[in-house]
Amino acid sequence: MKIGQPTLPAPILTPIIKPWISALVTDKVKLSELVTKYDSPINIYNKSEFHHNIQTFQNLANELELDLGVFFARKANKSKTFVTEAKAAGIGVDTASYQEVKDCLDEGLPADQIVLTAAIKNRKLLSFAVQNEVLIVLDNRDELDLLAQVCDEQNKSCRVALRISGFLFEDARPTRFGFVMEEAYELLTQDFIEKEAYSPFQFQGFHFHINGYSIKERSTALTQAIQLSDQLQEKDIEVKFIDIGGGFLINYLEHKSEWEAFHEQLIKSVSKKAEPITFQNDPLGMLYHQGEIIGKPKVYPYYNECAKDVFLRKIVESNFDGETKIFEALKSRGIQLRIEPGRSLLDQSGITVAEVVFRK
Ligand SMILES: Cc1ncc(COP(=O)(O)O)c(C=O)c1O
Structure with a gap:
């Protein structure tokens, strides 16, 4: 100094x-x-905090009478405890690797409570997911073609969702993953119908995960995904759910x-x-x-006043079309909202204890 x-x-x-x-x-x-x-060093968990965090999201859904599917993003913590507890709570798990899917299946989680959103999906992972009837979120055309081969080899169909991107934000930022919405529309209205190799795919819905913690970006993306669903509805293609990924804030500070x-x-x-x-x-x-x-x-907004369910409320209570709010738009169309909270379900549910060996 x-x-x-x-x-x-x-x-x-x-x-x-x-x-x-x-x-x-x-x-x-x-x-x-x-x-x-x-x-x-040891990790000590408290299951009841995990359940409490799940409940905060579910209470909001009950209040708004919104069909909400909660999938715990396993990447936020590798302990199997949280898979067991997710199963006990009746929620699903979002998985990002072969081992994560395997752990969920070993734990007895039903296949329809598992979603595979891994950014990298090789043949082994896709084969395992198809074999076990796990919903796969697809990112690109290479993945589609590989999945088509896998389905053919196993002579099995497969539930799929498309990861979408290319949302029109005010300060447009390209997203790394997923299909630009126009491409997703084209895929579903042409390739999925015309291409024999894609006939095993059973389209279920859309998925996106937006980096950062912007409510506005999430509500804009969700609005645009609903509009895309409306366009598909005109072609008799049903969108069962829209999954908005994770990123729900946590408030870590008192003051x-x-x-x-x-x-x-x-x-x-x-x-x-x-x-x-x-x-x-x-x-x-x-x-x-x-x-x-x-x-x-x-830096992470360690102090914030819109954590967890408050964050979700702000998204779903955002304006859809001037007259309707997003949650009303979802309800009137019978589209389920899915979320993949990771860190926000773990808030206050565990600590790591280690011995200090020296100070320097
Ligand atoms: C696809 C997907 N879902 C969910 C999450 C979980 O995010 P968070 O722990 O911020 O809720 C992530 C995190 O990177 C993700 O990539």
Whole structure:
């Protein structure tokens, strides 16, 4: 620190901690025993928090009388506990690899409660999914052709959904995965009908997952997916569901004022007007150039007021066509809304305990 720089107290960010965690972390003897017993860092789970998080989404659906399918995104945590609990809660699981699908089947999850959304799907994975009648979300034409071969080899049909992209956002950003909507329309109204090799495909619905945490982008994409479903309906093609993926926010912090103070202090630190508060004065995505701060920190919105069901409510209560809200548009068309929450179902449902070996 340079002489003359003011020393500000380090900003405090008070986390939200559920009572079961506070109670456990004060029991140092028990934790030490556990770490010694397993000779390893340990993960401790609380199933009831997972169920509580599922319930928050389901309560909203009940209130709005909305047909909602919840699929826990397994990629957020590999423990089989959450597959067991998803099954107990009667929800599905979103899987992203061979092993994830296998674990779900081994756990006795019914095939129609599993969805395969892996970004990379090789022959082995597709074969396994077809054999076990798991719904596959398709991303590109290569995948379609590979799946057609697999269905032919097994002489089996297969339930499929299409991952769609190319939504018209105000600040249009191309998405990496999926079919642009016009292409999806073409596929379903032409190739799926005309191409013999695609005859085993039973189209069920659409899927998308949008990076980041924008409610507006999600409601815009969902609106456009419903409009696409309407166009397909005119051709007698039924869209049973629209799956909007994950990304539901979690609120991790107790106080808004602390979160704001953290940002104010970060700007002072990065502008060299105060001591660093991040490692090597990392600007967390901002740029300090010629005495000026450019941009905003690119960090998770650790404090936010629209987590989980509130986030979903804002999406589904967004305007659809001036007269109707999105959830009403879904209901009137008999389209099920599906979500794939990962991290938001795990909020407060586990901790990792490890022994500090040294400080440096
Ligand atoms: C297809 C898909 N669904 C669900 C999720 C889960 O996201 P989150 O943990 O933010 O809810 C992801 C995360 O990358 C995803 O790619």
